Amino acid sequence: MKSILTRKTIRKYADREVSEELLNRLMTEASRTQTMGNLQLYSVVVTRSSEMKAKLAPAHFNQPMVTQAPVVLTICADFNRTSTWARCRKAEPGYDNFLSFINAATDALLYTQTLCNLMDEEGLGYCYLGTTVYQPQQIIDILELPKLTFPVATLTVGWPDEEPPLSDRLPLESFVHQETYADYLAMDIDKHYEAKEHRPENLEFVRINEKETLAQVFTDIRYTRKDNEAMSEGLINALKRQGFLPWTVRGY
DSSP states (O other), rough: OOOGGGOOOOOOOOOOOOOOOOHHHHHHHTTTSSSGOOOOOEEEEEEOOHHHHHHHHHGTTOOOOHHHSSSEEEOOOOOHHHHHHHHTTOOOOOOHHHHHHHHHHHHHHHHHHHHHHHHHHHEEEEEEGGGGTTTTTHHHHHTOOOTHHHHHHHHEOOOOOOOOOOOOOOOOGOOOSSSSSOOOHHHHHHHHHHHHTTHHHHHHHHHHTSSHHHHHHIIIIHHHOOHHHHHHHHHHHHHHHHHSSSOOTTTO
């Protein structure tokens, strides 16, 4: 069994098929993960065709692994199936609201993580694409998602064709709080981020981006206020169209 301590993000894949039998087995096993009310509030869209991967790529900023991976999985928060089941059984569903989206998104992400762990054990490589919620309406339109479904995670999947180094992680004491949340002082930040900020690759990251600190790379270049606000507006609009925000959210 592969240890979680050696888990790596894989962006380059060998020219080797991921069989439908293997993938179906892993997706079935992943369905044993915890779920709200035993409802399994998620669906997975499997993309194998080059045509469909090419359509999805712009929604993920044309990252090359989207078209190069043998398989792309889009994991969706899904209250459509449960609502349809309810109506077919003389029950009236009430899941067109934000709480239901949060519950379904949580289910979908728990499923995603379990599936990732299972793929690790099989030796498969994958990359989790956070871009899924940046331009969700494009994905909704391409995959023809009905109301009360929403894409929350994407995995590119294949057999690894690279051996990247382990990425850094903050120490345990930086994110675990005992009994109550202890807010951070400047001295705590210095301690918790010292190793991260002094890794050679992160120092080079700061240099090539012509910034003073690693934090500035994230705030000024990678995840800017302007981009976050623009994508937040797109996310809220998509949630409205999909039926999870039936009322007007202040400011949008």
